[in-house]
Amino acid sequence: MAAETKTGTFVDEICTIPGGESIKLCIQCGTCTASCPNANKMDHTPSELIAMARAGMKKEVLSSNAMWYCLSCYMCTVRCPRGIHQTSLMHAFESLSIKEGLVHTKTVTPTMYRLFNHFCNLGVLPELWFMTRFYLATNPLRAWRMIPTAFALLKHGRLSIRSRKLSPSGSSQLKAILKKSESLGGGI
């Protein structure tokens, strides 16, 4: 009985996320796993993750590395015979995992996504500063190794030191919108 309550809770939570409700349709055919270019890198395959979520294994699902290897290539989504939004489920697992503080410790992808989101919320993604900050925060040695690539991009006029800015009114409008969204349950 206790297990049933637990199952209900986690699946219900997933169902409140747009696209998440389709989890109930899964027949465990494995098409998503067979279609995933990164399934071999995951500790649990996409179809396993669905089965685990439906069994109420919230902690195990949200601390998995699987969703962080999702490329959002949508191959699983277009092939699923039950019309499950598998990619949306992966995104939902990602955001729930951050919210619950269960992020897998061996991947730096969550750090990258959070930093990406930080810049998006300012209105524009400045590629140079995003990459620099990410490498310095996660692996300074890699920042060092990336110098030739960065130099090649700079030489070909593909990295800008200056970044695009929104107008002052556009910027405060965006800020007001995101502040409101945070008060409604958005934000990190």
Next chain:
Amino acid sequence: MKYYTYFPGCSCSSEGGARAYDWSTRAVSKVLDFELKELYDWNCCGSTPSGSVDELGAFCLATRDLALAEKAGLDMVTPCSACYVIFNRTNEYLKQYPRLKEQVDESLAAGELKYNGTVRVRHTLDIIINDIGYEAIKEKVKKPLEGLKIAPYYGCQVVRPGFGFDHPEDPQSLEKLIASIGGEATRFSLKTRCCGGSLIISEEDIALDLTHKLLESASSNGADCIVTVCPLCQTNLDAYQSHVNKKFKTDYRLPVFFFTQLMGLAFGIPENELGIKKGIVSAKKVLAKYV
């Protein structure tokens, strides 16, 4: 003359890494007689990562742009496959999930904006093949790319999850486009397989495996170059080609173009207006006959 609202996205903005895609798109639009009016004061669409960390915030980011675009009443066109998916998904989800719409509406109201859900968002490839058409393109060709073997690479998000204009796994529009500018599309069995996407930043080894497979597939089918429709695919295949060569002890030298760059060349537009030299892998040898 056809008119569109234009959303370049961060990569194709004047400060972005794929500005050559923006230049060539605009250059081609002049020849094909359609006008792209850039959306004023647009913000980043949020791309995939934002939705993975803050779903509601990400929908708000995309909806602000849609609300700004709605005022002009035109279709909004973007050359970026990621922006294309984000906006279409936002449109779809706002219609499908009333609670989400309510929250997004309330957030937008804090910025004195309102979105009614009427903006149709399209990829540049879609408008070029469907609104302009292959015949009109053929008519403008001055220097056909005869003998140039081009691997047509779609990547993922222009065709998946699928917002309508081509098959999600075996699309044909690039092949037909290449034929209409006189080039030869090679077989390319991995044409809709993922390039590694943004994992090239956080999980380079994993992403390079995928990029490597694409380069191998293109090369073994005899391609001289690869054509893409997405800024991130172009970056992974081009700027990281030397990383693939180092990791897998290969020697690929395949220039990676945006489809608008090759169209521009066929239309006789000078290469500096198309940003051909912005490619990291030099195109000099491959294009010697055509520029």
